[in-house]
Amino acid sequence: MNKNKLINLSSTQILDFMNDGVYVTDRERNILYWNNAAERLVGWASDEIVGRSCFDNLLCHVDKDGHELCGKEHCPLHRAMVTNSSSTVPIIVFAQCKDGTQIPLQVSVAPITDESGAVIGGVETFRDLSLLMKDLKRAKNIQKQSLRLPENNDPRVTFTVHYVPFDVVGGDYYTIEKLDDHRYVFMLADVMGHGIPAALYTMHLHGLWTECRHLFAAPAEFMAEANRKLCNLAEDGDTFATAVFGLIDLDRQQVRFSNAASPPLIVSRKNGGLESFESPGFPLGLMKNMDYEETNISLHPGDSLLCFTDGAIEVRDAEHHELGLSGFMALLKKIGYPDSKSEMEKIEEKLLQYSNSIRFEDDLTMLSIKLTE
Template identity: 30%
Template structure:
C-alpha cells in the first residue's frame, strides 16, 4: 500500500475495477481508453443508470465514473439508488458532467456523488482524481479489515478473560461449604481489569476475592491473567487474608508498569464463627446484612492498592455473616455511574438500589438481574461491572 497522497502502485491500479456510465458511446470509448492508458486494469461500461445498477453485483466496481444527464435513469437518481444499498454506500462515484452551476454540483453531492469534474474532460485531472479515490478506497478497505481482525481478537480476549471466572459447576460446588454464590460479570466495550475467583482453605472454608486493575484495554486485561497465574500457584491451606494480600503485592510490584495498580478484597466465609474474615487493598466496601430485613452493614475497604509499594502490611477485618445472611461484593463501576444532575451514584445511591431491588429475595440471581438493570437505568456504565452475592445457607 502506498502512502497517502502518493501515486498508487501500478499493481494496485492494474487490480482496480472502474465502471464507466455514460449514454454517449463515443464518450464511453474515450474514457475507457484514457483509463486504460492510465493503468486501470479492469473496465466495464453502461449506457444508463439502470444498466449500471444491474452490473454492480457481477462487476463489483471499485469506482464509478458517472455522467449526470442520461435517459431512462439519470446520474442523480442512480446515485440516490446506489446510496440506498448498504453494500455500496461507500463506493466512490466520480461525476463528470457539462452541468457546471453551483446548484448542479450541490444537487449531485446531495444525491451521493463523491467528487465532480467538469466537461470538457481534462485527462490529467481526471486520472489524478481517479487514482486518489481508488487509493482512498483501498486504504479504507485495509482499515476495515484491520478493524474486523482487531474486533475478533478483542472478542477472543474477552472470552478468555471471562473464563478466568468460576464456572457454573464451581459455583454449584460452593454448597458443600454452606454457601451459595450468585455472580454477575459484564465487561465494558473494551477489555478491562476486573476478575474474581474462589478457593478453599485447609479447613474446607470458602475463600473469595475480587480484583479491579487500573485502566482499560489490553494492558489491564493482561494484568488479570498475571494475577490469575500468581493465585493459582499459591498455597491456601493456611490462608490468612492479610498475609495473602501482602504476598500478592510482593509478586505484583515487579510485574506492573509504573502507574498501574490493583484494588483487591480477599476473605474467607467462616461458618463456624458466623463471620466473614477479610483484608482489603483499596477495594470497595463490602456489604453484609442478616436475614429478616436487617439493615446492611458496610465494612472497611481501605488499604494501599496492590503493585505500588513493596513490603506493605494489610489488616485483617471481620463482618458478621450468620446463617441466612448475605455478603455483597462489587467493583467500583457500580459507584462511578454518572447520574442526572451531576455527580456519580456513590455508596448511598448503591445502597438505595440494593434495598429497592429486594436484597432479601431468596432468588439471588433475580436480585442481581434487577440490580444490574437499575444500575443501567441510573446512567452509562463505562467500566467492567462485577457483582457477587454470597448467601449463607440456612442451617449451615
C-alpha cells in the first residue's frame, strides 16, 4: 500500500519533501515552481514567487564577489541554460530573505531540455551555508591582509587590481609596495589549485615577500631566492606557483621583471597599440637552484602594464577552443582597454561570455599599472 502511495506521488510533491530549496524557471527566467524548503529558507511563499521574473530582482541574489545576479550575465542558472551544462561544484550565492536579512546559500544549477535536447528552462537547488560561511569569511579576512596595494596618491601612476577567486578564498597572491619616491615593486602569483589549500600556500608567498625584501632591487635574484625557499617549504613537490615579480622605476620610465612560468605581460601604449613581453622561467617550488632571467620594458606616461593569472587566457568556448594570449589581447582591444570605464569588470564579463562554463573554473586576478600623462 505504501509503495503504491509513493508511486502515485507527483514529482512536485516529492520535491516538497526535500530539505534543499528548489525552483524552476523557463528560458526567459520566469519562475514556474518553488518548493516548500525554498519558502522555509528565504521566507517567500510559492504564491509570492511563482509567476515572477528573475529580472524583478525579488531575491536580490549576489555572488561572493558582489556581482548582482538576477537578470545578469553572472547568474549561475542563466549560465547553465546558455551553456547547456550543469554545475559540477556548488556555487556560493547570497539571497535576500523576505524579512530583509541576507543568507548565504550553496547553489547547484542545471538546464532542462526537451526531447530534442533543446534547452527550455533551468532548475536550481540551494541550501543554507550560514555556519560554514562564518569560517570562510574569517579565512578571507586573514588572506586579505596579505594582499596589498599602495594608496593611489602618486599622481604619476595608478594601480588597479581585479581579484575573482574560485571560492571565497583563492590561490592567487598579489602585492605592490613603494620602495622610495620613484620606485615600486610588485608580485602576482598563482598557486596550483584553488580554494582553502591553495589559499594557505599564498600565506607562504606572503612570508617569502617579507623574507626576500633585501632583493627587491634585483628581480632575477629575488625570484631565485623565493624559489629556493619555497622548495624547502613544499618538500613534497605537490605544490608550486607561477609568478611574476617586477620593479617599476618612474624616473627611468622602466619596468624590470622576472617571470616564473606566469603569462606574458601586456603593455597598452598611449597610441593604442598592444605588446606582449615574455621572460622564461621555471615555476616556483619545484626545483631548487634555478636561475631566472630579467627583462626590461620601457613604460612612458599614458602607457599601461597588465599582469594576469592564467585564468584569463585558459577559458574555453563551446568548441573547446582556448582563448589564449592572442584572443585575450583581441578582447582587450575590442573593449578599448585601458580607456574604458570599469574596464576590469568588462574584461571579466567578456571572458565569461566567451567561456562555455557556468562560472570561471580557476582563480582570476588582473593587476593594472598605468603611468598617468
